[in-house]
Amino acid sequence: MKHIESVKNARVKQWKKLHKKKEREESGTFLIEGFHLVEEALKVEGLVEEIILAEDRSIPAQWNLDYVQLTYAVPEVLKAMSDTETPQGIAAICKIPRSDEVTIKPSHRILMLDNVQDPGNVGTMIRTADAAGLDLIILGEGCADVYSSKVIRSTQGSLFHLPIIRGNLTEWIKKTKEEGFPVYGTSLQNGVSYHEITPPPSFALILGNEGKGMAAEHLAQTDQNLFIPIYGQSESLNVGVAAGILMYYLRG
Amino acid sequence: MKHIESVKNARVKQWKKLHKKKEREESGTFLIEGFHLVEEALKVEGLVEEIILAEDRSIPAQWNLDYVQLTYAVPEVLKAMSDTETPQGIAAICKIPRSDEVTIKPSHRILMLDNVQDPGNVGTMIRTADAAGLDLIILGEGCADVYSSKVIRSTQGSLFHLPIIRGNLTEWIKKTKEEGFPVYGTSLQNGVSYHEITPPPSFALILGNEGKGMAAEHLAQTDQNLFIPIYGQSESLNVGVAAGILMYYLRG
Numbered sequence: 001m002k003h004i005e006s007v008k009n010a011r012v013k014q015w016k017k018l019h020k021k022k023e024r025e026e027s028g029t030f031l032i033e034g035f036h037l038v039e040e041a042l043k044v045e046g047l048v049e050e051i052i053l054a055e056d057r058s059i060p061a062q063w064n065l066d067y068v069q070l071t072y073a074v075p076e077v078l079k080a081m082s083d084t085e086t087p088q089g090i091a092a093i094c095k096i097p098r099s100d101e102v103t104i105k106p107s108h109r110i111l112m113l114d115n116v117q118d119p120g121n122v123g124t125m126i127r128t129a130d131a132a133g134l135d136l137i138i139l140g141e142g143c144a145d146v147y148s149s150k151v152i153r154s155t156q157g158s159l160f161h162l163p164i165i166r167g168n169l170t171e172w173i174k175k176t177k178e179e180g181f182p183v184y185g186t187s188l189q190n191g192v193s194y195h196e197i198t199p200p201p202s203f204a205l206i207l208g209n210e211g212k213g214m215a216a217e218h219l220a221q222t223d224q225n226l227f228i229p230i231y232g233q234s235e236s237l238n239v240g241v242a243a244g245i246l247m248y249y250l251r252g
Numbered sequence: 253m254k255h256i257e258s259v260k261n262a263r264v265k266q267w268k269k270l271h272k273k274k275e276r277e278e279s280g281t282f283l284i285e286g287f288h289l290v291e292e293a294l295k296v297e298g299l300v301e302e303i304i305l306a307e308d309r310s311i312p313a314q315w316n317l318d319y320v321q322l323t324y325a326v327p328e329v330l331k332a333m334s335d336t337e338t339p340q341g342i343a344a345i346c347k348i349p350r351s352d353e354v355t356i357k358p359s360h361r362i363l364m365l366d367n368v369q370d371p372g373n374v375g376t377m378i379r380t381a382d383a384a385g386l387d388l389i390i391l392g393e394g395c396a397d398v399y400s401s402k403v404i405r406s407t408q409g410s411l412f413h414l415p416i417i418r419g420n421l422t423e424w425i426k427k428t429k430e431e432g433f434p435v436y437g438t439s440l441q442n443g444v445s446y447h448e449i450t451p452p453p454s455f456a457l458i459l460g461n462e463g464k465g466m467a468a469e470h471l472a473q474t475d476q477n478l479f480i481p482i483y484g485q486s487e488s489l490n491v492g493v494a495a496g497i498l499m500y501y502l503r504g
Contacts, residue, residue: 124490127489128486128490128493131482132483156488158484230383231385232385233382233410234410234413237496238376238496240492240493244490245496251483
């Protein structure tokens with residue numbers, strides 16, 4: 001059993017770098033923290049490469065670690081790796097899944113995000129998409145990185161429950177339309193109230209940036225753009241809330 | 253025109269204390285920051301007592317300051333009063349509205365919160381309730397203080413658009429039921445799927461704590477408890493998202 005005694009260990013330094021997007025992309029790995037997230041990640045075959053456990057903690061009996069390397073460390077190492085105030089004494093290194101293996105099926109319900117920048121919003125939308133039974137999430141240009149620790153925390157494990165890929169939205173919208181899906185954009189200004197849509201068996205729904213909404217070029221590509229009526233005096237809804245209302249409405 | 257030159261001014265010290273709940277309650281005032289929020293607050297008669305403006309900023313021409321004291325200050329004062337990283341150079345002292353003046357009308361739609369602790373969640377729900385055209389929000393025991401800066405920011409001005417009161421939920425549920433309202437609780441375990449409810453002309457909807465949900469004693473008081481079906485593998489929805497789905501569904 002490996003055991004790391006110091007926060008100055010070279011591997012610890014390397015793991016800490018995974019808080020940066022550039023390092024995640026170069027290494028093809030990301031870091032997760034906490035028992036709940038590691039447990040959820042272990043349910044996905046081949047995702048977890050290595051678990052780092054504080055020596056004063058233990059692995060729950062029901063976990064299967066047959067294909068996972070387990071490394072013990074002094075609690076200070078887990079603290080150094082963590083960006084939360086109350087580290088739980090467990091972290092894991094996971095492989096970033098390959099997005100070229102994702103295929104769209106005719107029955108799919110898809111969420112696309114166009115330049116959604118806030119990590120909490122992206123994480124919450126992934127969690128809601130999972131709850132609403134969606135099948136695929138596509139993050140377009142400008143979105144918060146799904147493997148940042150704040151997005152991961154906000155998903156509460158949902159990022160391991162459905163495929164999430166990054167891609168060029170222009171191409172994905174085109175591709176999705178070719179498959180015969182209705183593609184719905186969202187816009188405060190134009191479009192139809194979502195109530196007027198009869199929930200379809202499959203769809204793609206696109207949410208846009210917190211301040212600016214969807215890019216005009218993507219709004220122009222969709223089959224129809226939807227809005228949520230504002231009955232009071234607020235100017236808009238939080239994008240994560242809007243996504244929840246629309247996903248639950250459209251899935252019928 | 254008054255002008256404050258130093259962050260050590262006694263009034264500045266007093267204003268900074270308004271970041272604490274105890275001080276807000278003792279003074280009956282709260283602090284808001286930024287041009288958008290101050291503009292929204294000015295639309296409510298008698299709410300804004302005083303505006304503090306950095307000397308390098310100016311008041312928009314369309315604002316009516318007939319009944320508001322305007323104090324200029326060096327920019328450092330506004331920075332000292334702010335808890336954001338990018339203060340906008342304007343703040344205002346507002347009166348906490350009296351809750352004993354609120355009356356329920358038969359046509360009302362009401363949101364009640366039971367022990368919702370996260371300021372961002374409380375703020376987002378206030379914003380959504382405003383958007384959905386609700387008429388009243390009642391915050392029960394354990395909720396984040398609506399006049400904390402994080403809640404205020406998250407509401408994006410909606411806290412000035414509808415009455416928000418703090419109260420004893422047991423009493424308010426009883427009172428609301430006596431008025432003939434259907435009162436809906438929310439619960440993951442029991443209850444009926446919200447789809448089974450026909451949107452009523454008026455209602456009270458209760459959302460509960462992020463981790464523990466609603467208190468059992470309040471669940472027992474309602475007419476009916478609703479849940480939102482989870483179609484995927486996530487364990488639950490964010491409470492702010494759940495509130496949005498339910499408010500928009502129930503308002504029909």
